[in-house]
Amino acid sequence: QKEVEQNSGPLSVPEGAIASLNCTYSDRVSQSFFWYRQYSGKSPELIMSIYSNGDKEDGRFTAQLNKASQYVSLLIRDSQPSDSATYLCAVVHAGGTSYGKLTFGQGTILTVHP
Amino acid sequence: EAGVAQSPRYKIIEKRQSVAFWCNPISGHATLYWYQQILGQGPKLLIQFQNNGVVDDSQLPKDRFSAERLKGVDSTLKIQPAKLEDSAVYLCASSTQGGPQHFGDGTRLSIL
Numbered sequence: 001q002k003e004v005e006q007n008s009g010p011l012s013v014p015e016g017a018i019a020s021l022n023c024t025y026s027d028r029v030s031q032s033f034f035w036y037r038q039y040s041g042k043s044p045e046l047i048m049s050i051y052s053n054g055d056k057e058d059g060r061f062t063a064q065l066n067k068a069s070q071y072v073s074l075l076i077r078d079s080q081p082s083d084s085a086t087y088l089c090a091v092v093h094a095g096g097t098s099y100g101k102l103t104f105g106q107g108t109i110l111t112v113h114p
Numbered sequence: 115e116a117g118v119a120q121s122p123r124y125k126i127i128e129k130r131q132s133v134a135f136w137c138n139p140i141s142g143h144a145t146l147y148w149y150q151q152i153l154g155q156g157p158k159l160l161i162q163f164q165n166n167g168v169v170d171d172s173q174l175p176k177d178r179f180s181a182e183r184l185k186g187v188d189s190t191l192k193i194q195p196a197k198l199e200d201s202a203v204y205l206c207a208s209s210t211q212g213g214p215q216h217f218g219d220g221t222r223l224s225i226l
Contacts, residue, residue, distance in 0.1 A: 004156075034214060043205055043217040044157065088156050101170055102147075102215060104156030 003027065004091050006105035015114050019076040023089030023105055026070070032092035033065060035074045038107065039085045048074060079112040086110070116140065118218035120206050126224045132194035135221045139187070139208030145169075147215060148181055148191050149205040157205055163189065164211070193223075201225045 007022045021035075032051055036044035050056045050063040050072065062075040072091075076083055089105040119138040127133050139146050144165050149157035160179065162170040166186040174181070178197070183189040193200055203222050207215040 043220050046214050046216070049214055090156075100212075101159060101162070104158070106154075106156050 002105075003103045004089055004105040006087075006089050006108045008106075008108070010109035010111060012111045012113060013079050015079060015081060015112055017079050017112075019079045019083065019110055019112070021074040021076075021087050021089075021108050021110065023072045023074075023091075024070055025072070025089075025091045025103075027091065027093050028070065029094040030067075030091045031094045033063070033072045034090040034092075034102075035061075035063060035072075036088040036090060036104075037085045038088055044088055076110075079110075081112045081114055084111050118206055118208050118216055120204075120218035120221055122221055123219065124222045124224075126226065127196055128226050129198055130195040132192065133196055133223065134190055134192045135204050135206075135223075137189045137191070137206030137218060139189075139206070140216055142210070143208035143216075144186070144211055145209045146183055146189050147207040147209075148189070149207065151203045151205055151220070153202070160191070196223075196225050198225050 004025050013019045035048040037047045038044045048061055048063040050065045053065050056063045060077045064073045086107040086109050088107045090102050093101045121136050146163045148160045150160050151157040160174045161181045163183045166183050181191045201224050203220040205217050205220045207217045209215045
């Protein structure tokens with residue numbers, strides 16, 4: 001089992017729709033979770049962080065965390081073509097020899113078409 | 115606030131040659147990371163520094179890769195000798211202790 005796993009994609013949604021990106025993780029005691037956006041040929045850019053169960057909203061972005069299910073998601077409302085990018089889920093390990101280490105998922109490619 | 119600076123942006127070398135990358139983190143960020151990102155994959159941590167000490171280098175291929183951060187500020191990553199499978203983007207990131215990581219633009223390495 002991969003430490004951080006994302007839905008494989010690619011994901012294609014029409015402009016104005018809701019894009020839903022999902023991520024599961026294996027380290028049960030992880031406490032910090034991040035979503036990064038990476039445009040083609042660019043470096044990852046932090047867009048959301050979440051640390052507590054529930055929802056966290058920032059503009060058109062909502063991160064959802066369920067530690068019992070070891071699941072974190074990102075919703076993008078009113079998707080725009082400029083949201084087309086690879087979205088990376090990242091989890092900070094909280095136990096064992098990997099304490100503090102950030103592990104990334106493989107990324108989900110999102111395409112928003114006009 | 116100036117971001118993480120990396121150089122060069124691109125590098126093309128032949129296999130078995132050596133190459134070095136440089137990173138200057140955001141001012142005040144004690145933690146510095148080097149990642150390798152192969153096309154179509156997420157970044158993989160190679161080494162993490164806290165000030166000038168190594169915190170984690172468990173995924174660094176130590177037979178060919180080395181990194182240093184002698185004064186606790188900027189850092190260099192070296193590959194010697196390079197293999198074809200080292201073709202990737204090498205990303206440097208920095209953070210305050212426990213804070214989110216901020217990435218530089220990366221160095222795109224191609225091995226011929």
